[in-house]
Amino acid sequence: MQFKWRNPQQTESGFTLLEIVIIFAIMAILSAIAIPSYLQWLRISRLNFARDQVAIGLKQANYTARQTRLPHRFMIKPQGDRVVWAIAPILTDPNPSGAINWNMLPEGIQIDRETTLLKPSNQDYYTIQFSHYGEVNGQLGRVTLSFVENEKTKRCAIVSTLLGEVRSGSDRPTKQNDKYCY
Numbered sequence: 001m002q003f004k005w006r007n008p009q010q011t012e013s014g015f016t017l018l019e020i021v022i023i024f025a026i027m028a029i030l031s032a033i034a035i036p037s038y039l040q041w042l043r044i045s046r047l048n049f050a051r052d053q054v055a056i057g058l059k060q061a062n063y064t065a066r067q068t069r070l071p072h073r074f075m076i077k078p079q080g081d082r083v084v085w086a087i088a089p090i091l092t093d094p095n096p097s098g099a100i101n102w103n104m105l106p107e108g109i110q111i112d113r114e115t116t117l118l119k120p121s122n123q124d125y126y127t128i129q130f131s132h133y134g135e136v137n138g139q140l141g142r143v144t145l146s147f148v149e150n151e152k153t154k155r156c157a158i159v160s161t162l163l164g165e166v167r168s169g170s171d172r173p174t175k176q177n178d179k180y181c182y
Contacts, residue, residue, distance in 0.1 A: 043108075044153065047145060050105040051155035054085060054143045055166050057103070058128070058157055061087040062164040066134035075100075076111060076143055077125035083109055083145070090129060105145070112154055114144035114179045134164050142169075144181045156181035 015023075058074050064087060065072040076085040084102040092100060117126035118139055129137035136159060144156040154171040156179075169182045176182045 043147065046106045047109060047147065047153060047155050050083070050109045050145050051157055051168055053103065053105060054145065055157035055168050057085045057087060058143075058159055058164075058166045061128075062130045062134045062166070065130040065132055069132045071129060071131050071137065073127050073129045074117075075125045075127045076117070078111060081148075082107060083111055108148050109145050110148045110151075112144035112146040112151060112156075112181070114154065114156070114181055115142060116179075117141040117143060128159055130164055136162050136164050142179070142181070144179070154181040158182070 054076065057076075061072045061074040068089075071090045072087055073090050074085065074087050076083065078084075079102070083105040085105070086100045086102045088100045111126065115126055116139075117128050118141065119126050126141075126143070128139075128141050131137050140159050140162070142156050142158040144154050146152075146154045152171070156169045158167050158169055159165070160167050171180050172182060174180075
């Protein structure tokens with residue numbers, strides 16, 4: 001067996017334990033800063049997605065009413081711990097076990113109290129109706145969504161004209177018509 005002697009003048013490459021600990025400390029600090037921001041971005045993205053789904057549903061109800069020449073309605077309601085929405089001809093029974101296809105919004109989203117759609121008596125859903133021309137039957141309205149645990153952040157889909165034009169809005173620092181979402 002032969003031993004190889006090392007020259008003491010020769011240097012070896014690599015990292016010391018102290019250098020590795022410093023790198024991990026820097027990574028931990030950066031993670032502590034970045035992760036909460038990323039999680040908040042994910043939450044806001046989920047609320048934006050829910051608002052966009054509601055806006056698509058409102059536009060789809062308007063379009064379907066014009067295409068079929070039958071009055072249609074958009075309905076939204078809480079169901080358990082989720083919010084569901086659907087479109088259907090006005091004469092269709094809104095019972096979830098009926099012929100209506102109810103679509104779920106992401107978890108943790110609720111219908112905010114700023115929602116101004118009509119809520120028929122003895123019903124658990126909000127609704128807006130479109131005539132066979134796609135025009136709004138009755139009152140204009142908005143669907144406002146917020147987080148279950150934090151109602152400050154809001155997103156809304158607004159039917160803003162009698163012709164059924166739908167636009168999106170978000171929370172603002174000042175009120176307009178007693179609403180923060182416009």
